[in-house]
Amino acid sequence: MQAKETLQSLIQNHSFQLEFLSDYRNAALERFKSIKFPTNRDEEWRFLNLKDIARADFKLSTASNIQVDVTPYLLEEAIDSTLVFVNGFFRQDLSRIENLPKGACLKTFSDAGEPQYNELETHLGSLIHPKDDFFVELNSAIVDNGVLVFIPKETKFESPVHILNLVTKEAEGAVIAPRCVILADAFAKATIIEDFIGLGEFEYLNIPVAEIRMAEGAHLQHYRIQRESKKAFHINRLGTKVDQNADYQSYTIHFGAKVSRSDVRADLTGEQSNSILDGLVLINGEQESDTHTLMHHQQPNCTSHQLHKVVVDDKAHSVFNGKIWVDQIAQKTDSFQENRNILLSDNGTVDTKPQLEIFADDVRCSHGATVGQLDEEEVFYLKSRGLDELTSKELLIYGYALEVIENLEVESLKKQLSAYVSTYAHQVTEHLPA
Amino acid sequence: MLEIKNLHARIEGEEVEILKGINLTINKGEKHAIMGPNGGGKSTLSKVIAGHPAYEVTDGEVLFNGENILEMDPEERARLGVFLAFQYPVEVPGVSNATFLRQAYNSIQKSKGGEELDPLEFDDYIREQLKVVEMDPAFLDRAVNTGFSGGEKKRNEILQMAVLQPLLSVLDETDSGLDIDALRIVADGINKLFTPEKAVLMITHYQRMLNYIEPDFVHVLVKGKIVKSGGKELALELEERGYDWILADVHTNGAVK
Numbered sequence: 001m002q003a004k005e006t007l008q009s010l011i012q013n014h015s016f017q018l019e020f021l022s023d024y025r026n027a028a029l030e031r032f033k034s035i036k037f038p039t040n041r042d043e044e045w046r047f048l049n050l051k052d053i054a055r056a057d058f059k060l061s062t063a064s065n066i067q068v069d070v071t072p073y074l075l076e077e078a079i080d081s082t083l084v085f086v087n088g089f090f091r092q093d094l095s096r097i098e099n100l101p102k103g104a105c106l107k108t109f110s111d112a113g114e115p116q117y118n119e120l121e122t123h124l125g126s127l128i129h130p131k132d133d134f135f136v137e138l139n140s141a142i143v144d145n146g147v148l149v150f151i152p153k154e155t156k157f158e159s160p161v162h163i164l165n166l167v168t169k170e171a172e173g174a175v176i177a178p179r180c181v182i183l184a185d186a187f188a189k190a191t192i193i194e195d196f197i198g199l200g201e202f203e204y205l206n207i208p209v210a211e212i213r214m215a216e217g218a219h220l221q222h223y224r225i226q227r228e229s230k231k232a233f234h235i236n237r238l239g240t241k242v243d244q245n246a247d248y249q250s251y252t253i254h255f256g257a258k259v260s261r262s263d264v265r266a267d268l269t270g271e272q273s274n275s276i277l278d279g280l281v282l283i284n285g286e287q288e289s290d291t292h293t294l295m296h297h298q299q300p301n302c303t304s305h306q307l308h309k310v311v312v313d314d315k316a317h318s319v320f321n322g323k324i325w326v327d328q329i330a331q332k333t334d335s336f337q338e339n340r341n342i343l344l345s346d347n348g349t350v351d352t353k354p355q356l357e358i359f360a361d362d363v364r365c366s367h368g369a370t371v372g373q374l375d376e377e378e379v380f381y382l383k384s385r386g387l388d389e390l391t392s393k394e395l396l397i398y399g400y401a402l403e404v405i406e407n408l409e410v411e412s413l414k415k416q417l418s419a420y421v422s423t424y425a426h427q428v429t430e431h432l433p434a
Numbered sequence: 435m436l437e438i439k440n441l442h443a444r445i446e447g448e449e450v451e452i453l454k455g456i457n458l459t460i461n462k463g464e465k466h467a468i469m470g471p472n473g474g475g476k477s478t479l480s481k482v483i484a485g486h487p488a489y490e491v492t493d494g495e496v497l498f499n500g501e502n503i504l505e506m507d508p509e510e511r512a513r514l515g516v517f518l519a520f521q522y523p524v525e526v527p528g529v530s531n532a533t534f535l536r537q538a539y540n541s542i543q544k545s546k547g548g549e550e551l552d553p554l555e556f557d558d559y560i561r562e563q564l565k566v567v568e569m570d571p572a573f574l575d576r577a578v579n580t581g582f583s584g585g586e587k588k589r590n591e592i593l594q595m596a597v598l599q600p601l602l603s604v605l606d607e608t609d610s611g612l613d614i615d616a617l618r619i620v621a622d623g624i625n626k627l628f629t630p631e632k633a634v635l636m637i638t639h640y641q642r643m644l645n646y647i648e649p650d651f652v653h654v655l656v657k658g659k660i661v662k663s664g665g666k667e668l669a670l671e672l673e674e675r676g677y678d679w680i681l682a683d684v685h686t687n688g689a690v691k
Contacts, residue, residue, distance in 0.1 A: 375524075376487065377524055380484075380485075380486055380487060380508060381520065381526070382526070382538075383507065383508040383509045384484050384485070384508045384509075384511075384512055384517075384518055384520075385509075385512055385534075385594060386538045386539075386541040386545070387509055387538055387541050388507075389507070389509070391541070392509075395526070395529055395533075396526065398528065399527050399528030399529035399578075400527070402527075402528030402529070403527040403528040403577075405528075406528065
């Protein structure tokens with residue numbers, strides 16, 4: 001990162017679109033000024049290689065109206081509920097929002113209108129911890145036109161919401177700061193897809209932040225798909241508050257970026273709530289991917305599930321740090337966590353640290369991590385049916401990854417991701433010793 | 435079809451031999467059964483025939499239609515027509531049965547210079563094979579063996595046998611874990627698939643499977659050697675008298691150390 005002063009002056013001289021967020025931005029900028037760029041000496045950033053980000057000089061992304069063909073990325077189920085952002089800027093011409101349920105809101109911050117500004121100001125930044133994170137404060141210091149989703153009480157979004165964040169070559173060397181606030185009122189139900197796609201191979205820094213507040217009995221499926229440019233940096237943070245009887249199901253898929261980091265936190269703040277934080281990471285070459293999660297059980301009788309699956313090839317490096325925190329009051333917690341890693345090469349690295357912090361005495365919690373190669377019995381089984389070694393391994397890697405993808409309830413997205421998985425499986429088995 | 439000569443094998447990296455000189459000849463059109471107490475080497479024999487990498491052959495030969503297959507990879511043996519129905523079929527999450535079976539079928543067809551099938555053609559083909567084991571077409575879309583009951587897994591093995599049409603089928607305790615109805619369906623399937631050009635080697639603890647699939651020869655495998663061979667009546671005798679009399683016989687004659 002260039003001297004922070006340069007970045008600060010870029011921010012101070014930048015003309016933002018949304019005036020009503022200027023106080024929020026300025027306050028964040030003040031905090032940002034006092035935060036140092038993280039290094040491996042910081043426990044939270046111990047394993048991730050930040051040097052390439054530190055070295056780069058980033059500018060702020062600017063709006064443009066370049067032609068972009070979005071059709072390959074559209075999801076047919078979400079055709080009436082798609083918001084497209086290009087290089088961080090909303091593109092009305094590429095978006096389409098029709099037939100929303102009564103009282104629902106699926107808008108950009110600027111279109112949300114006066115009544116919702118207050119709402120927004122209340123929630124913006126309220127679920128993000130810690131507040132003194134370099135990238136979160138940078139996002140807040142330059143936050144502009146994000147997305148506000150409001151699902152009213154006892155309302156169901158029939159179609160999934162697709163928030164498509166595209167980055168084009170015009171944003172080479174830029175910082176992009178997508179922001180998303182999702183409010184699900186009591187017994188509301190929706191599927192939200194945040195999709196990050198780089199159109200080409202070039203460098204940029206994408207630092208999305210999302211906050212989700214779920215009231216009693218709300219149901220959310222939340223997919224975050226990271227398929228950035230393989231030269232890009234992607235550092236995202238997500239905070240979710242899950243109230244009584246609410247059900248939050250999050251699937252985070254990381255395919256792209258040179259360096260990616262995902263911080264996910266779910267606070268189970270109401271009894272009998274449930275949360276799933278599943279993940280899939282497929283990396284090769286010199287990619288680095290780091291996932292930090294916190295599942296915080298704050299009330300009794302809640303359940304949580306976390307299966308984080310990773311495949312590492314070449315010199316790639318995966319980090320998983322998953323914490324389950326069970327407060328003293330959170331009796332009868334039932335929590336499962338597993339991090340499974342397949343390491344295909346001698347030069348790849350996997351760092352994994354599953355953690356349990358339990359202060360209640362009547363809970364059922366399990367956690368574990370495995371790092372290994374493909375199972376010999378499985379390979380033999382497929383070979384005994386006539387498949388050669390490489391085809392067998394390719395099929396097993398494909399199946400291993402697809403087990404996560406299969407949970408997604410949006411067919412066209414599944415199809416897109418399966419195609420990627422298939423290409424990846426082919427690529428990484430091609431050079432394996434036969 | 436299959437000639438096993440003085441076969442010795444052990445687990446890779448271990449000293450102790452599990453198979454200590456097996457001799458067995460199976461001609462086409464024959465059904466053989468291998469019985470014997472636990473730990474005798476029955477499953478090891480089946481895995482060595484199929485080419486499991488965990489086992490090391492220390493001596494002897496396994497000829498399949500005159501060709502020594504011991505140096506071959508499992509897939510090469512499969513393409514020649516060797517099939518092993520697993521005692522514990524492996525779950526392959528994320529891969530549908532249909533995809534898996536089509537890939538397996540096509541790889542075998544390809545090696546034989548036969549016609550490969552596209553998904554639609556294969557769908558027609560496999561629907562016929564499903565009938566052999568009375569399986570619901572819904573199984574085709576499910577991940578291979580994943581979440582299948584024990585009986586469903588065994589049926590799925592026989593479905594694979596139906597699809598791949600092997601010459602020699604080694605059935606490793608295919609009857610275990612099956613209830614009466616499932617056993618009948620599986621056994622009927624195996625009988626339907628049998629032709630005078632093929633051969634079957636059944637590994638089992640129990641006579642009950644042999645009530646449905648009548649063997650031409652029964653062998654008793656004890657401590658890594660075939661200590662007794664006979665016709666189907668030998669199985670009945672074992673059912674009635676257990677293995678003790680054979681073991682006693684073996685010890686007195688010093689056949690097995």
